[in-house]
Structures are given as C-alpha cells and as structure tokens.
Amino acid sequence: MLRALLLILSVVAIAHAELCKPDAQNAFKVRISIKTALGDNAYAWDANEEYLFKAMVAFAMRRYSSKSATQISNVLLCNVTDRVSFWFVVTDSSKNVTTVPGSEVEAAIRMNRNRINNAFLLSDKTLQFLKITSTLSPPVDPPTPVWLIVFGVVLCLIVAGIVFLIVSGIQKHKKKNKEPTERENLEEKVEVTLENGIPCEALDLKAGHINGVFAADDDRFTSL
Amino acid sequence: MEKSRPLWDNPLQFVFACISYAVGLGNVWRFPYLCQMYGGGGFLIPYLIMLIAEGMPLLYLELAVGQRMRQGSIGAWKIISPYLCGVGVASVVVSFFLSMYYNVINAWAFWYLFHSFQDPLPWATCPLNSNRTGYEEECEKTSSTQYFWYRQTLNISPALEASGSVQWEQALCLTLAWLVVYLCILRGTASTGKVVYVTASLPYCVLIIYLIRGLTLHGAVNGLIYMFTPKLEQLSNPKTWISAATQIFFSLGLGFGSLIAFASYNEPSNNCQRHAIIVSLINSTTSIFASIVTFSIYGFKATFNYESCINKVILLLLNAFDLEEGSLTADNLNEMKDYLMATYPQEYAQLAPQIKNCSLEAELDTAVQGTGLAFIVYSEAIKNMEVPQLYSVLYFFMLLMLGIGSMLGNTAAILTPLTDSRVIASRFPKEVISGVVCFMNCIIGLIFTMEAGNYWFDIFNDYAATLSLLLIVLVETIAVCYIYGIRRFEKDLYTMIGCKPNWYWKIMWAFVSPLLIISLFIFYLTDYILTGTLQYQAWDATQDDSISG
Numbered sequence: 001m002l003r004a005l006l007l008i009l010s011v012v013a014i015a016h017a018e019l020c021k022p023d024a025q026n027a028f029k030v031r032i033s034i035k036t037a038l039g040d041n042a043y044a045w046d047a048n049e050e051y052l053f054k055a056m057v058a059f060a061m062r063r064y065s066s067k068s069a070t071q072i073s074n075v076l077l078c079n080v081t082d083r084v085s086f087w088f089v090v091t092d093s094s095k096n097v098t099t100v101p102g103s104e105v106e107a108a109i110r111m112n113r114n115r116i117n118n119a120f121l122l123s124d125k126t127l128q129f130l131k132i133t134s135t136l137s138p139p140v141d142p143p144t145p146v147w148l149i150v151f152g153v154v155l156c157l158i159v160a161g162i163v164f165l166i167v168s169g170i171q172k173h174k175k176k177n178k179e180p181t182e183r184e185n186l187e188e189k190v191e192v193t194l195e196n197g198i199p200c201e202a203l204d205l206k207a208g209h210i211n212g213v214f215a216a217d218d219d220r221f222t223s224l
Numbered sequence: 225m226e227k228s229r230p231l232w233d234n235p236l237q238f239v240f241a242c243i244s245y246a247v248g249l250g251n252v253w254r255f256p257y258l259c260q261m262y263g264g265g266g267f268l269i270p271y272l273i274m275l276i277a278e279g280m281p282l283l284y285l286e287l288a289v290g291q292r293m294r295q296g297s298i299g300a301w302k303i304i305s306p307y308l309c310g311v312g313v314a315s316v317v318v319s320f321f322l323s324m325y326y327n328v329i330n331a332w333a334f335w336y337l338f339h340s341f342q343d344p345l346p347w348a349t350c351p352l353n354s355n356r357t358g359y360e361e362e363c364e365k366t367s368s369t370q371y372f373w374y375r376q377t378l379n380i381s382p383a384l385e386a387s388g389s390v391q392w393e394q395a396l397c398l399t400l401a402w403l404v405v406y407l408c409i410l411r412g413t414a415s416t417g418k419v420v421y422v423t424a425s426l427p428y429c430v431l432i433i434y435l436i437r438g439l440t441l442h443g444a445v446n447g448l449i450y451m452f453t454p455k456l457e458q459l460s461n462p463k464t465w466i467s468a469a470t471q472i473f474f475s476l477g478l479g480f481g482s483l484i485a486f487a488s489y490n491e492p493s494n495n496c497q498r499h500a501i502i503v504s505l506i507n508s509t510t511s512i513f514a515s516i517v518t519f520s521i522y523g524f525k526a527t528f529n530y531e532s533c534i535n536k537v538i539l540l541l542l543n544a545f546d547l548e549e550g551s552l553t554a555d556n557l558n559e560m561k562d563y564l565m566a567t568y569p570q571e572y573a574q575l576a577p578q579i580k581n582c583s584l585e586a587e588l589d590t591a592v593q594g595t596g597l598a599f600i601v602y603s604e605a606i607k608n609m610e611v612p613q614l615y616s617v618l619y620f621f622m623l624l625m626l627g628i629g630s631m632l633g634n635t636a637a638i639l640t641p642l643t644d645s646r647v648i649a650s651r652f653p654k655e656v657i658s659g660v661v662c663f664m665n666c667i668i669g670l671i672f673t674m675e676a677g678n679y680w681f682d683i684f685n686d687y688a689a690t691l692s693l694l695l696i697v698l699v700e701t702i703a704v705c706y707i708y709g710i711r712r713f714e715k716d717l718y719t720m721i722g723c724k725p726n727w728y729w730k731i732m733w734a735f736v737s738p739l740l741i742i743s744l745f746i747f748y749l750t751d752y753i754l755t756g757t758l759q760y761q762a763w764d765a766t767q768d769d770s771i772s773g
Contacts, residue, residue: 031543033549034549035549035550036549081546082546082547082548082551083542083543083546083547083548083549084549085543085546133357133358134357135356135357136352136356136357136358136359146338146339146341146342147335147338147339147341147342148338150337150338150341151334151338151396151397151400154334154338154400155400155403158400158403158404158407159403161407162403162406162407162410165407165410165411165415166410166655169410169411169653169655173653
C-alpha cells in the first residue's frame with residue numbers, strides 16, 4: 001500500500017518535473033522585482049507568496065474559461081532563483097499529464113493582469129511575464145489639444161492689442177487734422193527745447209533734421 | 225511742416241533696447257558651445273581681448289554715427305558720403321534676410337511654450353505604436369525629446385529636396401510670432417520703448433531662477449567643473465581666436481543697421497560712449513552667466529544619463545544571471561562584471577555587445593549648439609526636474625523674450641530707413657509700412673515651416689549674414705575713419721557728448737578693428753573656397769541620427 005503510494009507520488013513528481021522546466025512547451029518565465037517596486041516595504045519571496053501566485057493563476061484560468069475547474073495544484077512552479085524568477089505551467093485538470101496550451105494561459109493572464117499585479121502590489125514592469133506583452137495604457141487625449149486653447153487665448157489678446165492701437169492711432173490722427181494751430185505751437189516748443197539743450201553753432205537743427213551736406217561742405221571750404 | 229523725429233522717453237529705454245537687441249539667443253546657445261569646444265575657462269581670455277579690441281570700439285562707432293546723423297542706416301551713410309549709401313542698403317537687405325528666418329525660432333518657442341501646459345510634458349514619453357504593445361519605433365531608437373523635436377514639431381523630411389507641405393501648426397505659430405512683433409513696433413519708439421523694459425529684464429529674472437535651480441540639481445557640479453577647467457593649450461589653436469572674434473562681432477549685432485536706427489532716436493546730447501561700454505559689458509557678462517546655467521544643466525543631464533546607463537547595465541546583468549536584486553550596485557559593478565566574466569564566460573560573451581561602457585566624460589563631451597541645445601538638451605533636462613511644467617514655461621518664455629528683443633532691433637533696422645525716406649513716409653503712415661513689412665516677412669517665412677524648413681533654416685543661419693556683415697562693418701569703419709575723417713568725427717563727438725574720444729578709441733577704430741575684420745574676412749573666404757561642396761546635416765528617420773548630406 002505504502003509502496004504503491006510512493007510509486008504514484010514519484011511518478012507524479014517526475015511527470016511534473018518534465019512538464020515544468022525552463023523552455024518547456026507552454027511554460028512561461030516570470031520575473032519579479034520586489035525591491036525595485038517597494039523599496040523599504042519590500043516583502044520576502046517565500047512559499048506563501050508562491051502559493052498566492054498559484055492561486056492567482058488558477059483564478060485567472062477560471063475567470064477566462066468559466067467552465068474549467070482549475071485547481072491550485074494544477075499550477076506548477078519550478079526553478080525559483082534569487083532574482084526572483086521562476087517558470088510555471090498550468091496542467092489540464094481533466095488530463096493530468098498534459099499542459100494547457102500557452103495561448104489560453106496567455107489570454108487568461110492578459111485579461112486579469114491588473115488583478116494579479118494588485119495582489120502583489122506590483123506593476124506591469126515589476127511583475128514581468130516574459131513572453132506576454134502587456135497592453136500599454138494610452139495617454140489621456142483631451143478632445144481639443146491643450147496647446148490650441150492657449151494659442152487661441154494669446155492670439156485673441158494680441159489681435160485685440162493691435163486693433164486697439166490702430167484705432168487709437170487713427171483717432172489721434174483725426175484729432176490732429178482738426179487742430180492744425182495747436183500742432184504748430186507744439187512744434188515750436190520742441191524746437192525751443194532742442195536749442196536750449198545743445199550748443200547751437202555746430203548743429204544746424206531744423207525740426208530735428210540735420211542738413212549734413214551743408215555742414216560737410218562748410219568744413220571743406222574752410223580748409224582750403 | 226515736417227514732423228519732429230520721435231525720441232526715446234529716457235536714456236534708459238535706449239540702453240534697454242540695445243541690451244534687448246544684443247542679448248539674444250546667441251548668448252544662450254552659441255557661447256556655451258564655443259566655451260566647451262575651445263578650452264573651457266581659457267576661452268574667456270581671447271573672448272575678453274576681442275571684446276576690448278573690436279567689440280566696444282565698433283559698437284561705439286555705430287551708436288555715435290546713428291546719434292550724430294539722426295537717420296536710419298541708408299540716410300546716415302548717405303550723409304557721410306553720397307557714394308556710400310550702398311552700405312546702408314546692404315544693411316537693410318541683410319536685416320531683411322535675418323528677419324525672414326529669425327522669427328521662426330520664436331514660432332518654435334511659442335509651440336513649446338503652448339505645449340508646456342500639459343501633464344506629463346509631451347516630450348517626456350514616447351507615443352505608443354498602433355497596436356499599443358510598445359513605443360513608436362522611431363522614438364525608441366532615439367530619445368523622446370529628439371522625437372518630439374524632429375517629428376512632432378518639425379515633421380522633418382529626409383532631405384532638402386523633399387520639401388513636403390507647410391505644417392499648419394508651425395504656420396499658425398509663425399503668424400502669431402509676427403503679430404506679436406507687429407504689436408511691438410506698431411507705434412515706433414513709443415511702443416518699442418515700453419516693450420523693451422520687459423524683453424530686456426525678464427530673461428535675467430529667468431536666468432537667475434535657473435541658476436539657483438541649476439546649481440542645486442544633482443550632478444550640476446560635474447558640468448561646471450568640466451566647463452571651468454581651462455584647457456590652455458587651445459589658446460594656440462587659431463580657431464579659438466577666430467571664434468572669439470566672430471562671436472563678439474555677431475553677438476553685438478553690428479552691421480545690421482539696428483544700432484544706428486536705435487541711436488538715431490536719441491537726444492543728440494546722449495552719452496553714447498558710456499552706453500556703448502555698458503551694453504557691450506552687459507552682453508558679454510550675460511554670455512558668461514548663461515553658460516554657467518547651461519553647464520549646470522549639462523552636468524545634470526550627463527549625470528542623469530550616466531546613472532540611467534549604469535542602471536540599465538545592472539538590470540541586464542541581474543536578469544541574465546538571475547542574481548538577487550540589490551547585489552549589483554554602481555560601486556561594485558566593475559568587480560562583479562569581472563567575477564561574472566570569470567564564472568560564466570560563455571553567457572557573458574553572449575551578453576557582451578549589449579553591455580555598454582558608461583562614461584560620464586563621454587556624456588559631458590557631447591557639445592551641442594543652436595536649436596539642438598535650446599530645444600532638445602534643455603527640454604530633456606527640464607522633463608527630469610520636479611514641477612517640469614513651471615520650468616518649461618519659464619524657459620520658453622525667456623527664449624521668446626530674447627528672440628522678440630532681437631526681432632525688434634531687426635525690424636527697426638528695416639523700418640527706420642523706410643520711414644525716414646520722404647517718398648514712402650509721406651504716402652503711407654508708419655502703421656501701414658510696418659504692417660506690409662511684417663506681412664511680407666511672414667509669407668516668405670512660411671518656407672521654414674515646410675517639412676524641409678529646418679534645412680533652409682540652417683542654410684540661412686550659417687550663410688545669410690556672415691560674410692556680408694564683415695564687409696559692411698569693414699566699409700563702415702574705413703568710411704568713418706578715412707573718408708569722413710577721424711578728426712571731424714572727434715569734433716562731432718565732442719559737440720554731442722562733451723569729451724573727445726581718447727587714444728584707445730582712435731587706435732582701435734583706425735587700425736586694430738579694421739585689421740581684425742580683414743583677417744576674419746580672409747579666413748572665412750578661404751574656408752568657403754577650400755570646403756568645396758557645402759554640406760548639411762539631415763535627419764534619417766530609419767536610423768534616427770543626423771547624417772551629412
């Protein structure tokens with residue numbers, strides 16, 4: 001009786017060893033980086049965590065194909081390293097010595113990736129299933145690009161400024177045309193100020209213009 | 225009755241206008257590059273010598289000519305000698321070329337500024353590819369900041385011949401940039417005088433904020449040490465001196481006619497000698513200040529990249545050999561690499577091509593100038609800071625202020641001769657002339673918003689102004705010293721300011737500066753002739769790197 005039991009157990013163990021080994025068919029490698037994710041709050045990876053992992057995979061398989069009755073014992077882990085990385089396979093509950101096709105496992109894990117990650121407080125980057133690519137979440141895209149809104153605001157301000165300046169310029173121009181005498185007085189004042197500020201002989205200023213040709217000519221004639 | 229010439233409200237506006245014009249993007253993106261290439265702290269020696277030999281004298285000369293003649297560049301040179309009005313026309317044409325392509329930089333600054341109001345910044349991560357399993361391939365091969373610049377901003381084509389279409393987003397930004405310039409120059413000195421208070425002082429506020437932020441960044445000290453260790457052997461390289469002379473020359477914006485235009489709106493008794501010294505000193509000090517900021521940013525970026533590289537190598541080794549997390553650190557990496565190489569020679573040999581040799585010096589050595597520095601390196605550094613949106617907004621706003629300040633000078637150089645000429649000014653008011661000039665420039669500037677626009681931009685940037693300006697300033701100096709006569713010029717300055725220029729100014733004007741310019745001119749001519757077919761750097765989307773074309 002005992003011998004028979006031992007024989008069955010060893011057969012099962014060997015079968016399991018053959019099913020779960022690195023690069024076996026339908027086996028997946030998992031890599032976990034707990035310290036990177038959690039820093040000081042990192043937990044140690046021990047047999048309990050492995051149990052949880054098996055439970056999560058079984059849960060994922062159950063959710064994916066609702067008729068399947070995957071047990072925790074159907075999930076086999078092997079080659080656990082210090083990195084923390086290991087291989088796992090899911091055996092078929094109905095036929096004991098075969099593994100569930102890799103595509104099914106992949107689809108199941110993809111569907112439940114979020115739940116699995118959260119169970120371990122990890123993310124897609126720190127809990128890696130090496131052959132299963134994760135779908136990256138797209139960035140939030142607002143209906144109107146933000147830059148157009150800011151552009152519109154600035155554009156309106158600038159155009160308003162230009163229109164205001166042009167309109168006030170036109171109004172000032174109209175006022176000037178209506179009162180020519182005041183303009184004359186203003187110009188005389190300007191002349192007076194200029195003449196007061198500068199020694200008058202050297203610069204012949206007339207309404208702000210220097211007749212440079214004459215000044216040049218004078219010098220030339222004097223030197224002769 | 226002729227209208228009296230508009231004047232600056234006070235001398236401070238004039239000084240600010242000159243500072244705003246002279247302190248431009250070149251101080252931020254060209255000087256740090258030159259410093260790095262030509263000997264670090266040692267580059268300051270030729271730089272300061274050239275400042276004294278050609279910078280200050282030529283600046284004083286242009287300001288004095290403008291203030292004395294009280295006309296734009298065409299009118300001023302016509303007064304000096306009727307045969308010389310060609311010099312004025314040449315200045316206007318060069319200014320026109322510059323304003324055509326320079327405002328595109330402001331358009332790019334607007335684009336980045338508007339995109340800074342998002343979280344996360346759009347250049348921080350690569351966009352996803354079509355089936356959302358990974359990132360865009362082009363972006364993966366380079367970095368997200370380069371992808372944002374080359375693909376999403378410029379949408380660059382592979383070669384100059386493949387012009388592509390006008391990018392409507394860039395065209396919009398360019399139109400906005402020209403509207404802003406129009407708003408500032410609309411009323412002539414009345415509006416420009418108020419705007420330059422902002423465009424001259426704001427960049428300094430931002431630079432100070434960045435200095436404080438930059439110096440407190442992790443790894444900034446590496447960049448500063450790298451910059452300031454003088455490599456004095458570079459002083460024997462003639463290129464160092466030529467670059468110093470060229471940088472001073474172009475940084476002050478001589479020969480465009482802008483300085484003459486600004487000075488023509490001065491009171492005749494304005495002390496332009498003092499202002500010339502102040503402006504040139506502030507310009508050079510700003511260059512040095514900006515390069516301190518740039519090098520702390522470089523140091524931060526290089527350290528960040530170096531540490532990322534080391535972390536990648538560590539992760540690669542951890543994953544390949546299934547070692548425990550935390551067993552490999554930056555400190556024991558080299559010993560562990562030797563140990564692994566000895567214990568698992570075969571697997572290590574397989575991995576070897578992927579293991580990069582991370583070097584901090586190699587990261588610091590990547591010298592970048594121009595738009596690459598301003599838009600790629602800085603945005604890469606900004607995305608890694610805390611509250612990146614704030615720093616991004618500040619930085620691109622500063623670039624905008626610098627660019628608009630220089631544009632004000634350029635447009636003043638074009639508009640002052642136009643408004644001085646009685647033929648045009650009597651028929652059209654100032655606003656219409658400014659509007660027409662801005663509109664024409666905007667339409668022509670649409671070339672630079674096409675897919676191949678950046679290549680056109682590089683061509684214009686490198687070749688549009690260099691030789692012409694050297695020639696213009698050479699003729700200017702010779703005209704004032706020898707045709708107009710240095711004694712007459714002395715007398716004019718005495719009447720205006722009240723003191724005669726001393727022997728330093730006279731020697732520089734009459735001998736040193738013209739000789740320097742002639743040697744620069746000869747150097748550049750021979751350089752162009754010897755180079756033969758000119759080359760440009762193209763962006764290869766398949767390899768995602770620049771290739772020469």
